[in-house]
Amino acid sequence: MTNDNTIELKGTAAANSTVTFYDGSTKIGTTTASSTGSWDYITKVLSDAKHTLTATATNSSGQISAASAAVAVTVDTKAPAAPTIAKDTVNSSNQAVVSGTAEANSTIKVYDGTTQVGTATTNSSGAWGLTTSALSAGSHVLTAKATDAAGNVSVASAAVDPVIGSGTSGSTGSGTSGSGTSGSGTSGTGTTAPAAPKIASFSTDSGVAGDHITNDKTLTLAGTAAANSTVKVLDGTTQLGTATADANGAWHYTTVALPDGKHSLTAADTVSGVTSKASTVLDVTLDTAAPDAPVLLSDVTSHHRATVTGTAEAGSTIKVYEGTTLLGTGATGADGHFSVTTSGLKTGSHTFVASATDAAGNTSALSQPIDPPIGSHGGNGTSTVEVTNVRPHWDHTATIKGTADPNSQIKLFDGTTSVGSVTAGDNGKWSFHTSDLSGKTHAFTAEQVDTTGHVVGTSSGEAIIGTGRSNTLTGTTGNDIMVGKRGADTFEFASNFGHDVIKDFAARGSAHDTIEFSKGVFDSFASVLSHAAQSGHDVVIATGSDTLTLKNTQLDKLNSHDFHFA
Template structure:
């Protein structure tokens, strides 16, 4: 018979039978109603005859309280991004807390991996064996010395990933394998990284200088590093190296490619001229709507020709750096042409400019008539003839005077506003008769107007010297050229139909016209008494004046003599 007594004297009793070897076992005794703590056990035996033995005692500790639920606080090595539950370490050390002194049982799912002991502070750690890649769901339970097991902690998930990601660099880098000055400050490299999360890129020049950057991998496994500044590296071959790191911290091998850095712009382009430079040389005006530009640039470069912001086309330089470019048809008006050299890497040099005016419209031209006021050029005019007109849009006017024998003289003048005048044309050497006056204008761009024409008559041969044959009234003694008449009428001969002027002391005192036979008369006004010397000169219809006639002396005496006296 067995009695179990707690410290409060509460008891539980039970009975067991002794087997043939003298052993007994009491099972399934319920002590849940007894207090926790020391339990005293007293047992005595009774034989078949009813004899009772003395009591034997013992004690044990009653502990039925389950330990607190343990925790997993972390693991190592937590490679990759901390706290993401990913690692490339397949032998993990789990750490956590539990009731001090308890045994911590570590499970991967339902599989017991092993146990460890919580120290006096309740801290514990457990290192697994080698784990397979994939997802692992760890749980732990604590068991105390009495064998009480705690509840299981919530699952602590860890993914083991020891597979390295892939890495590749897309070529050609920068689209053409060349990095120029417009690209070197914002260099881009792309590629793929299967399974990767980040890509680390290093660009190194031939001198060992380098720059680096980091790119993220998208969901499709592609990556692009933008904005890498390689402008400070040396020109020449650059080595681009990249490796990927996945979320678990696995690092790929290194991919390597090369690209050429050329960020030195070619020398400034020079526009040396254009053809056809019509009109005034070097005035940047032409009537050619498809001019050919010429110039110089670095040998081997391509020259871009622009009109404003519009690219007209390109020309390649020869080995000496010379280039030429013929435009398509350009519209009339001003064109701001520029030329710039582009090298193989795409670097653009400084531009040269040419402000070119295309003008293919011919100017207008007229001649003002009559020329020489009356359409007749005489001897007084033939050495310095003037011709005028208009020339809309013109710059210069070219005039030709041609006689009936084909002889000609030429002249040119400038246009002021829209008017022109040619002065000082000497046509005295041309034949008398009809002179054909032709004129055309040329504008600043070299456009030539149509020809205009008008006739003028050249008559520069003066008439013969007239002859004064007499006068009336020749009073007094006939033929003594003395007269008492102070209004004289001269008579004479001259070329038919000419005008005859009578001169006294250089002044015209009488005018007459020769008839068809050359006879003329001319009457003066009232003349002064005295000795007078008269001459005559003939003027023809063109205004040509002939030589002087003979000198004709006339003594005018209108004073009556004194009355005579008688002596006796």
């Protein structure tokens, strides 16, 4: 079990064979064994789940080996919920005796401020308890964190504040005094009600975690109560059912199917026939109704992006698609209006639809489509504005060069933010010097505008510039110029990526870059090599009408570690 979702595999196979990797029956990538038969491969990002990984080897004659023995790996990157501290007392040795609940079989560490003062392991029900090391006299603030089997650490629990050395005061009973010449009174006794139980959590809190709005009709409650007591669970004044707390006081209860609406859940526990006060109310709103499909109102286009506006259920999340490809995400305001700007689009006709997902996680049907044309020109004719080169500088700035109509005005955008303008020369060439680009990646596009300010052309691609650290730079469907700068960068390309250039691809060294093709483009290193050629100082990889140029790169220096296939 691991919280690393990119797994490095190493092994041996027949010398120079092609090693193919599978997750179950799904092919996830390939690499090539060395002349000694050794190989290693780093997977793409794997989902949180159990993965059964195997490998086969294919020799130069096309013969495929039997599958290797399977390696079962469980990926878990989700941190556990914060523990609860249900009870804390102080013993005669100036130690705090602390107990509570957390994720089952997790490791609990209790801290006094930032100092660890105890550790324990939860049982299969999630209950835990420990006695801290001796504490100094005075007030202390204790919190707990849970670490799951994969090594993910929760946020800290709510704090408790035991006081050491203050002493404890006992309680005294009250009696009824007798009367008479020599009579004596007798002390009365009573049965003390148990402390009110706690509802610590419920599941599943679908949609937006923590908002207590869910589309799960059967809720599972977890909490603490007096050990071995009977816990009654109520919705308002209606009893839903009962559960029995275990020897550590932990209990769980799953409701019957509840109707849509607000539910006020409480719990009370009974010991020796005496019932506690009710717990603090847990309010949960159940909503299983999908919202109406969004209504798309407009689709203004600019620098190869479309801004889609419309209306949908207030507070819902909007996703805009072209086919099955997600182009952008936004949220509706209190008035139900939204605006989503898409990623870069290729020149031509497009058809968009949108869905709405409410706070409970219910998703609507798709909207009626709209079809904005991308890259169309105004009445003054066509434009040939393009980005042709990028040159980074030592001071974290860069010079972007391009072409357009002679003497035309060019506006530059970083994403959707306007960053300046230049005028093309008599030969149609233009150059723009950026401000400081450190701290994040940047994607520049260019627009040509006429004398009235109307856009008459937009560059088909982008100038994409990294930070100098390890970045992921994703190509568009236009003609992109990409500079990762220093750092181990990943350059991503999907189908129909255009005519792209990587100016500083590093095929070796500590800052070793990687090119990731979607499997619709290439699915193996051998396939890449069959479409690659040396062109002067550069390597050109061509597929269909698309090309990727690696500047100042030698074809014989490339190997399978330089490529991933997703």
